[in-house]
Amino acid sequence: MRLTVIGSVALDTIETPSAKKKEILGGSATYASFSASFFAPVSVISVVGKDFPVKYVKMLRSRGVDTTGLVAKPGQTFRWKARYDKDLGHAETLGTELGVFQGFEPRIPRTVTADTNLLLANIDPELQSYIFHRLKPKGLVACDTMNHWISGSRKALIRLLKKVDIFLLNDAEARMLSGEKNLLEAARFCASKGARMVVIKKGEHGALFFSKGLEFMVPAYLLENIVDPTGAGDTFAGGMLGYLSSKRRVTSMDLRRSLVYGTIMASFAVERFAATGLAETRMSEVKIRVKQFEKLTRF
């Protein structure tokens, strides 16, 4: 099934202890679309400014991503500036310029019908909700978020959970949203608000999956060298939903394996700066790493 991704397309300026990169390709929809494109046909819905380099649109297309829904509007592309601490564990936002996202009213392109899975990548829950209600997708609906929306748009986010099949968030966000220290309790809270399945991403410590009757734990892929954690969560969500979109009927084993694919795709995202690195990954590399991961975790 096709996967439609809505989220941000951005130009990031990232500072890590070892390097500083200016205006590189970022955004939740970008990472998620690249990641999903390894497994299923993807349509992206987002907005960029007239300053957005055409080469990046071409890069999305070269991975087979349908960019009909990627609108270019007069004004500046969304920009995010951040600095990571020495362990790359925490990003401090130094600046956010909404640009064309200010007052953005996404339109559903003619290429996207209700016959689609929908990934509401990390973006304002009001926008996520708007697209969900306009599209009324018949497939799976997944929703990712971040601390910013949990504190600033809590009600809109909680309202949206009723519509969501798979809710993804990280451990700190799960604790923040639920007020529960224990992640099992935090997942239960999300389920009580309507999310049918909950995925808690723990970064370098892997991920947890909760639903009625199925719990699954997956460690992260061990990496020699992490360069830039930006987009890891978006890439995880994209890989997971892309993999699920490649299945005609989703079994519980597919759900388990979708977390493995999310994990592996995220491991490629953090090895290089910018979403461009992910775009250049080859499917053969993905397959090798999945096999290695199987070996690393079997007992």
Added chain:
Amino acid sequence: MRLTVIGSVALDTIETPSAKKKEILGGSATYASFSASFFAPVSVISVVGKDFPVKYVKMLRSRGVDTTGLVAKPGQTFRWKARYDKDLGHAETLGTELGVFQGFEPRIPRTVTADTNLLLANIDPELQSYIFHRLKPKGLVACDTMNHWISGSRKALIRLLKKVDIFLLNDAEARMLSGEKNLLEAARFCASKGARMVVIKKGEHGALFFSKGLEFMVPAYLLENIVDPTGAGDTFAGGMLGYLSSKRRVTSMDLRRSLVYGTIMASFAVERFAATGLAETRMSEVKIRVKQFEKLTRF
């Protein structure tokens, strides 16, 4: 094969955000021996004072632990006082009274021969080394440690690593000992000092295993309620070595599974205060939890 455990037997006074328990059964050898006793015959080598409650010696014996090497000397049993922070993530040591451990020269009891695996549970590396050289075990030698010895007895610990088959330590300790942030690098450092296999324990995030040609990752068992993390690492080491001691020839699959058994035993240890809770666990409960763990991690 028999497993000989040397380490501390202690009376702990533990404060958590929810409770305070005075002079409860603790010590690295205690947790490790109870844990290992589920899988293999165990002999413990340690020392207690005349104040040590006889019921605890009986409890060790009731789990089949040979206590011939547990010497009672005039003086006070080793005491440790600690307070955990609200996430139970960190123990602040409030006091340590060495008691009879001051100047303790362990003797190898007649029940223990070189035909044994040896677990050098967390204790002064000088004592660990002393026992290793007196016993000259033909089996596997495992060594656990803690931050206190890494900072205070670094040279003795590093010297000991040459003799060690399996070196266990937690993630913070691995980074401290190696000066490496990345755990793969930290494990390589330990291997370069002579440890044939390295196990990095990550608490609620599972454990990693490194050796030439075999790497393995295991998540922690998800728990509803953690009461007291004391002894989790000792219990992990005991479960791992106990399981390996139950095998005539250790295969790489046994090594993998030994981490799973360490994980499961540790999950029981942290659900109750004191090592007595672990002692009261039934083998049938262990088996059920191992099965659940398999279901939780298969993909």
